[in-house]
Amino acid sequence: MNNGFDARKYSELAQSHYKKHQQLVNKLRKKKLRKLDELVQQWDAELFEEINCLDCANCCRSLGPRVTETDIKRISKHLKLSTTVFIDQYLRIDEDNDYVFQAMPCPFLLDDNYCVIYEKRPKACRDYPHTHQPGFQKKLKLSLKNTITCPVVYTVFQKLNDSFS
Numbered sequence: 001m002n003n004g005f006d007a008r009k010y011s012e013l014a015q016s017h018y019k020k021h022q023q024l025v026n027k028l029r030k031k032k033l034r035k036l037d038e039l040v041q042q043w044d045a046e047l048f049e050e051i052n053c054l055d056c057a058n059c060c061r062s063l064g065p066r067v068t069e070t071d072i073k074r075i076s077k078h079l080k081l082s083t084t085v086f087i088d089q090y091l092r093i094d095e096d097n098d099y100v101f102q103a104m105p106c107p108f109l110l111d112d113n114y115c116v117i118y119e120k121r122p123k124a125c126r127d128y129p130h131t132h133q134p135g136f137q138k139k140l141k142l143s144l145k146n147t148i149t150c151p152v153v154y155t156v157f158q159k160l161n162d163s164f165s
């Protein structure tokens with residue numbers, strides 16, 4: 001089902017390179033990098049051609065996306081549930097006072113890594129792993145954490161390291 005793709009291998013690599021990537025973050029934060037977004041977005045597009053999220057689903061297994069009020073209304077309508085029932089069945093409040101799923105792996109993740117509510121999924125799921133969005137330099141610390149979860153982000157950091165070390 002996952003075509004031999006091993007997300008855990010990437011996670012182990014990211015952990016072994018974490019210190020090096022942390023030093024890179026400290027360096028990049030101080031630089032003026034006007035072309036950084038362009039570069040990262042180009043790598044993001046290339047890497048998502050090679051890495052298929054349906055072979056991975058590591059974020060859906062391990063990270064708990066924030067579920068906003070807007071997400072709740074959209075998803076519960078799609079599931080034909082009242083927002084109260086949806087919240088009771090699927091959500092809890094976390095330490096930041098945000099709604100998140102009660103447990104991970106995500107309750108909407110199927111065995112074949114498809115998402116039951118893909119078209120209606122939370123905005124946080126759409127935005128992840130942020131390498132396609134502007135403002136990458138401001139998200140360096142968050143992205144460093146994401147190297148452990150996402151093979152694409154890990155590889156972006158390896159490329160950044162090759163380019164800026």
Ligand code: SF4
Pocket residue numbers: 059060065106107108109110114115116117118121122125
């Ligand atoms: S809602 Fe869908 S995309 Fe978001 S974590 Fe769950 S399975 Fe993944």
Ligand code: SF4
Pocket residue numbers: 051052053054056057058059060128129149150151152153
């Ligand atoms: S976004 Fe990253 S962690 Fe999530 S499924 Fe795709 S490659 Fe895996």
